[in-house]
Amino acid sequence: MAEKGLGYRQIVGLVTAQSVCKGVSILYGPQVVAAGGTGYKVGDIVTLVGGTTMGAFAARLVVTAVDALGGVTGITVNRDGLDGGAYTAKPGNPASLSGGSGAGCTLTLAWVDDVPPAGCTHCYVQGETQNVRYRSDGIAPTASVGNLLLTKAPGVEDIELLGGDMRRTQFIQVTATATLDVEFYRS
Numbered sequence: 001m002a003e004k005g006l007g008y009r010q011i012v013g014l015v016t017a018q019s020v021c022k023g024v025s026i027l028y029g030p031q032v033v034a035a036g037g038t039g040y041k042v043g044d045i046v047t048l049v050g051g052t053t054m055g056a057f058a059a060r061l062v063v064t065a066v067d068a069l070g071g072v073t074g075i076t077v078n079r080d081g082l083d084g085g086a087y088t089a090k091p092g093n094p095a096s097l098s099g100g101s102g103a104g105c106t107l108t109l110a111w112v113d114d115v116p117p118a119g120c121t122h123c124y125v126q127g128e129t130q131n132v133r134y135r136s137d138g139i140a141p142t143a144s145v146g147n148l149l150l151t152k153a154p155g156v157e158d159i160e161l162l163g164g165d166m167r168r169t170q171f172i173q174v175t176a177t178a179t180l181d182v183e184f185y186r187s
Contacts, residue, residue, distance in 0.1 A: 006117040006184040007054035007086045014132060014173040017140035020123060020182045021116050021167050025087045027059045027077045028112040034094035036071025037104030044100030045078060048109075050091030054117065054184075059085030061107075063100060072105045086117035086184070114167065119186045122163040125171070127151045130178035134160070138168040146172070 009024070027048070040046075040063050048059040065074030094106035116123070125134075126149070133146035141147075149160055149171075162169055171180055 006120055006186060008181070008183050009054050009088060010128075011171070011180040011182065012178075013176075014171050014178050014180060017142075017170040017172040019114065019167050019170050020125060020162070020180070021114050023088055023113075024054060024115060024117065025090050025111045025113045026115060026118050027061075027085060028110055031061065031075050031077070031110055032108040033072050033075060034106040034108050035104060036067060036069075036073060037097075037102050037106075039070040039102030040066050040072050040105060041070065041101050042066055044102065046075075046097040046100040046105065048085065048091060048107075049096040049098050051085075051087045051095075052089035054086040054088050057085065059087075061097070070102050072102070075105075075107065087111075116166050117184050120166070120184045121187045122161060123166060123182055123184045124159050124161055125149065125183075126159045126181045128179040128181050130176070131174040132171050132178050132180055133174055134169055134171045136162070136164075136169040138170075140170050141172045143172060143174050148174070 044063040046061050060078045061075050062078045093108045097105050131151050132149050133141040135141040135146045
């Protein structure tokens with residue numbers, strides 16, 4: 001099976017140790033309908049409006065129940081693929097939706113924070129401006145302790161592949177102004 005890219009993020013200034021997942025949020029569980037709108041149908045796929053996504057797509061949800069006027073009374077994250085989105089800035093509540101056959105539905109969103117994008121199996125990381133150190137055992141590295149990831153240089157690519165529980169792997173800069181490039185994938 002080919003890899004599918006889920007998103008890219010750049011972490012600037014790793015002054016304290018942090019996971020590649022720090023600051024990444026995905027929609028989780030059933031969402032609360034703030035205003036149902038009108039004209040929707042069960043099965044409509046709608047897209048969350050606002051926020052800053054890490055990948056190329058916003059969260060998509062499926063309408064699971066409507067009232068007599070087509071007002072949404074039930075909705076859930078579309079798990080047909082990787083549609084929970086991955087956000088580095090969450091939209092405000094109540095959040096608007098686009099798409100589907102209706103209009104006017106807003107949601108009070110439920111999130112899970114500091115996690116990889118839904119369905120992520122691995123990521124690639126690369127130091128961009130300064131060397132960084134990392135540890136994958138849940139213990140914070142220091143500027144002098146941990147595996148060394150060298151800055152990319154012309155003709156040299158020092159890229160690390162991370163799998164498993166990416167929340168346990170933490171990075172820190174060796175010297176000031178480090179930037180870490182992270183690309184998330186699923187197999």
